[in-house]
Amino acid sequence: MNAPVTDLVDVPGDEPAPLLELVDVRASYGPIEVLHGVNLALQPGSVVALLGPNGGGKTTTLRVCSGVLPVEHGELRVAGRVVNGVDAAALARLGVCTIPEGRGIFPNLTVRENLWVATGTGVSLKDLEAVAYERFPILGKRRGQLAGSMSGGEQQMLALSRALGTDPTVLLLDELSMGLAPRIVTEMYDIVGRLVDDGLSILVAEQFARAVLPIATSAALMLQGRVVRVGDPADIEHELSTSYLGG
Ligand SMILES: Nc1ncnc2c1ncn2[C@@H]1O[C@H](COP(=O)(O)OP(=O)(O)OP(=O)(O)O)[C@@H](O)[C@H]1O
Numbered sequence: 001m002n003a004p005v006t007d008l009v010d011v012p013g014d015e016p017a018p019l020l021e022l023v024d025v026r027a028s029y030g031p032i033e034v035l036h037g038v039n040l041a042l043q044p045g046s047v048v049a050l051l052g053p054n055g056g057g058k059t060t061t062l063r064v065c066s067g068v069l070p071v072e073h074g075e076l077r078v079a080g081r082v083v084n085g086v087d088a089a090a091l092a093r094l095g096v097c098t099i100p101e102g103r104g105i106f107p108n109l110t111v112r113e114n115l116w117v118a119t120g121t122g123v124s125l126k127d128l129e130a131v132a133y134e135r136f137p138i139l140g141k142r143r144g145q146l147a148g149s150m151s152g153g154e155q156q157m158l159a160l161s162r163a164l165g166t167d168p169t170v171l172l173l174d175e176l177s178m179g180l181a182p183r184i185v186t187e188m189y190d191i192v193g194r195l196v197d198d199g200l201s202i203l204v205a206e207q208f209a210r211a212v213l214p215i216a217t218s219a220a221l222m223l224q225g226r227v228v229r230v231g232d233p234a235d236i237e238h239e240l241s242t243s244y245l246g247g
Helices: 058-065 088-093 111-121 125-135 137-141 152-164 182-198 209-215 233-244
Strands: 020-029 032-042 047-051 073-078 096-099 170-174 201-205 218-223 226-231
Touching: 020 058, 032 047, 032 058, 032 073, 032 201, 032 226, 047 058, 047 182, 047 209, 047 233, 058 096, 058 170, 058 201, 088 096, 088 111, 096 152, 111 125, 111 152, 125 137, 125 152, 137 152, 152 182, 170 182, 182 201, 182 209, 209 233, 218 233, 226 233
Parallel strands: 047 201, 047 218, 096 170, 170 201
Antiparallel strands: 020 032, 020 073, 218 226
16 A cells, blocks of 8 residues: 555654665565665765666666655655655655656657646646746647657657656656667757756666766666665776676
8 A cells, every 4th residue: 555645754864865765675576576675865966877787677776766666675765754655646746756768758649738647746737838848949839749759859858848847856767868869868968967957856777878977976886686886977887888798
């Protein structure tokens, strides 16, 4: 059963709490455990790049953070409160917003209708559209167009707009580069990097480490369901390419 938000537990301590934190988190798909005690923290105003080879558990970690997959052991914390068992919609209301792998947009709905989907979090369509079209004028021009008929970059803009319209404090981003040309990936990460100036903190899972390096504050290397190292993005990328990807 999902825990009501009113039952959340504050974790005592003098230090300011990270905005998002996983403490010794284990999670499974059915009987198979795939996260074996993940520790990770997202500090305010930072961009943490979650790097690692296929199947390491990056997407699963983001799914736990967004409330889609339950924590079986350990703690998921948002701003110092334990949020184990809180569902995805309630986490979104606490400011945790997700753009899943594949962007999560509905290709057979128009741009406007895709934005409408986010009104479930309590924001009006008018406000969602205002924020989206101001940030990405091209979406305003395409408001009546089916999302599936837009370019990959435009679809990613739509996914970002839908997430940002709810005024999140934490953005979870999975494989932004998927299906995009390298130039568009650079442009999109440029946009994402600037979101930190708007007060967002970002956890981004990315297989193409090089794409996210320029905007990352720190990087976490994930292997076989564990975060095995956290540090400077360039160091982690170097370790990843020499030790795990064979050069
Ligand atoms: N829906 C699922 N059901 C069962 N096992 C799954 C499911 N999704 C992922 N897994 C398994 O969980 C492990 C971690 O996968 P995950 O997708 O989190 O890794 P990843 O680091 O994001 O990799 P990729 O970059 O390939 O998406 C893998 O062994 C994968 O096979």
